[in-house]
Amino acid sequence: MLNYKNFLFIFSLLCVLFTSCVRDTDFEQSKEITLRPVxxxxxxxxxVNASQFYDSIANTPILTVRDTTALDFLDGEDISDAIKRAEFFFKFENEIPRDFQVDFDFISENDELTYSTQTTVNQGTSEQIETTIFEPIVEEEEIDQLTTANRVVVKVTIPSSSATLTGNLNLQSKVTYFLEID
Amino acid sequence: MKMYFIYIVLGLTICNAQNKQILYEWESPAQSLMLNPGTNVESQYHYGFPFLSQIHINAGASGVSTFDIFGEDGRDINDKIRDKIFELDNNDFFTVNQQLELINFGWRSKNDIYFSGGIYQELDVIAYFPKDFAILAWEGNRDYLGYEFDFSDINLQGDLFTVYHFGINKQVSNKLTMGFRLKVYSSMLSFRSKNNTGTFTTTQTDGTNNVYEHTISNLDLGVETSGYASLRDAESNGERTSSLIGGAFFGGNVGVGIDAGVTYAVTNQLEATASILDLGAIFHRKDTENYRASGNYTLDGIELIFPEIVDGEPTFPYYDNLEDEIEREIPIDTLTTNYSQFRPAKINAGLTYNFGRTINRSGDCDCRNMGGKRTTVEAVGLQYYSVFRPKGAQIAGTIFYRRRFAEWLSAKATYTLDSYSAKNIGLGVSVKLGQVNFYVAADNLLDYGNIAKAKSVSLQLGFNVIVDQE
Incomplete structure (x- = not known):
């Protein structure tokens, strides 16, 4: 009944089925997987219009205007751990005949200033709009400070102003985040 | 997070295609009937060992093996993942299919109809590779300005359910045998996300408010679930278990389907077979929870307007307003609407040429098969298999050699060409000791030396009691 051929066949099959294995693989490599999206x-x-730097009712200049916005995502645990480098890009187009100082103050939930950067915007005219590019790079220790903030205060300061000052100061900005997610 | 990415984005989760090319038209009447209700059944009755009559597991990926990612080849695993992300396309898929037969039985009636029935549990999951969003997650959008990341890449479906079935099989002439089976599905858990539309694009154009425009266009993204809400809301594992078990016994959502099959003896050596399985649907009416996000939105950033405010007064809540605006423009609705889900229908077909020594059990003459098929020691043939999946049919072709070594021992070897591999060799052995039949079948044997290199793995085994006709 169990002749030589049958025995050999069953034995061969069992060898195949029961010697199967997973070889030459290292699942520990999963610890090295890092997503690095940019x-x-x-x-x-x-x-901003030049008129915002002059109080026409009180007839007094307003030398600094400021505004604040929350950036709630920035101090989120996953995001703040993941951001390794931030390259900011600020593009100012100025047609007001004044230089400006612009401050970006990053503030934490505890109202502490965690990171600050500022630049000077060159004056322009309505005929010749002056473009100023400001590209701060934040990394290493500074990135930890930046990512503990949850809002940014933007201050625009003009050295002098008058009721006759005209033109706009325009800002466009973006950031490039270099993330590492592991 | 890493493993989350690997399992969800790369999709190494999912299992396979339910092709049981080795069991098709082979020894066990229980399994042959399940694959072709119109197969030739020669036994008087059969019953399976409860929970052991068929254990089936099949997992596969159409474009990637475990070795491709985790192989010790000296390359950085991140480079290997990146290469695979770009090598795969959005028609590549990952599947898992598992079946566990709880009971299976059959008997021949006095008017020569073979009745069969049973209960089995099935898990069936398929996920297509969401290429665009894998690229977005792995690379980010910096190098893809202007590229439309397409939400239609998100396409997956999963079901956990029990099947109650009962069928009839009758040899209607010397040449023709037909069979039908009615199935009632009882769903425990179901989810699907398909027919999604919309794109996400980051563009850089002059004359806009800010440097970029991040735009979601024509988004219509949905997930339908049933059996999930009660699991999520369950406060203990006991509640979760009873929720699942309730679903297995008609406590949840039910559906109906049919199997049909036919065997035709072209000559006494050449036999043609065909079957269609799971032609039906599950109607999800209880415990459904569906999520749908739709709309259009362009994100410019946050516009500061420097309002005149008195010291101490807060400025505008720009960020909150932005979140509200996004939620308003792309609302995420949670609905409890009913939905129906077609089961993936499968088609089997085969052409078998029997040759060699005749082995009719009664000796020289098989009186039931006068003019019909002759049972021989050896057979060769072709088989076709297809299953209808969300993005079209997955097809496999098989050539096989079948041999009975002794009355108690038979084997079937297959070569299959399918979506996973062009070198899929399978082998099954069926042993019958007295009335007890044991079978085991596995494919991709060439990769058994290192299963990590296989793009799919399939295994079936089971124990049945078969009593032949006297």
């Missing part, structure tokens, strides 16, 4: 993201933008 994300381009719009940031803030504005278009």
């Amino acid at each position: 994300v381009e993201l719009n940031l803030i933008y504005f278009d």
